[in-house]
Amino acid sequence: MFDNDDVVQLVTETGARVDHPDYSRYVDDVDVAAVRALYEDLVVVRRIDAEATALQRQGELGLWAPLLGQEAAQVGSARALDPGDFVFASYREHGVAYCRGVDPTHMLRFWRGSTHSGWNPFDYNMTTPAIIVGAQALHATGYAMGLQFDGSDGAAITYFGDGATSQGDISEAFGFAASFNAPVVFFCQNNQWAISEPVSLQSRVSIAARGRGFGVPSVRVDGNDVIAVIAVTRAALERAREGSGPTLIEAVTYRMGPHTTSDDPTRYRPAALDEEWKRKDPLDRIRALLESAGAIDDDYLAAVQQRADDTAAALRRGCLETVEPEPMSLFDNVYAEPHPLVDDERRQFASYLDSFEGTDA
Helix, strand or coil, X not given: CCCCCCEECCECCCCCXXXXXXXXXHHCCCXXXXXXXHHHHHHHHHHHHHHHXXXXXXXXXXXXXXXXXXXXXXXXXXXXXXXXXEEEXXXXXXXXXXXXXXXXXXXXXXXXXXXXXXXXXHHHCECCCCCCCCHHHHHHHHXXXXXXXXXXXXXXXXXXXXXXXXXXXXXXXXXXXXXXXXXXXXXXXXXXXXXXXEHHHHCCCCHHHHHHHCCCCEEEEECCCHHHHHHHHHHHHXXXXXXXXXXXXXXXXXXXXXXXXXXXXXXXXXXXXXXXXXXXXXXXXXXHHHHHCCCXXXXXXXXXHHHHHHHHHHHHHHHHCCCCCCHHHHHXXXXXXXXXXXXXXXXXXXXXXXXXXXXXX
16 A cells, blocks of 8 residues: 555546545545535635635735645545644645634734734644744654653644655654654645745655655555545554554645745746646536536535635634734743743843834834
């Protein structure tokens, strides 16, 4: 299952469900009702992303990392998790956060600059966005090793992009996880572009092959096939929980939008490539599957769209109604105990703010 570079696919690009000798059994329970629920997830997550992008363009967010095109990789892997599994995210896993139950408004606080993080990780068993590229893989590995020491049968999963595999932190995480048989799933969303560089420049072999070089069993999956992603993630989590150690999943997908809203992909990416991947759209694929099963109609589509629009409206309302923090709160909760350096910086900053009294600044 983990020793070749064949890409696992359970739903073709035209919406036909196909069997796989190793992975079909992991999604025997994904019936028509479950597919309908997955389609709703995909639509809502895309709508959240579109609304957040619009808010950034309107000056309400400082930055946003779009996930357009990667919805299936995130929804599929997140829906394979148990509530007790712990997620160590990068900065693009808005779809995972939605599936974990995070209020979409809370996702925006970090990008608006109104909080240091956004939510309490222990409320959802998911960390807040990690900006240091690749660092979360080490955190996940350490947490997974802690699960071993505690005798727990839980697992950790960590997300990162293809570009992050060029960071030393990822290599170190692979090495530790393999050496100590840590119950961690490494989930790489290979969206083909590390900001402005193609994945072919990041690695001369597949990302999965690089994982195997560290002794981490690895699998490639069609990242635009939400059902296949569920299957391979469940298989990897099964290995972790039974004590068989880490797995690397390379979800082959595509970033349809910019790296972040400060990026212009037209400067480095050919339009023809975008068009090629549009034909592999993860939402269109599942919609076609439902249509072939006679499980989709105007009422259902209208209800799904209403759910997406309501979520987006709540997201916008919550963003615009955010109570911005007082400047001096910057120094709160830096250390658990009082610290003289922080005390000194607080006094200096207070003096700086006082200097504006009586001015229009």
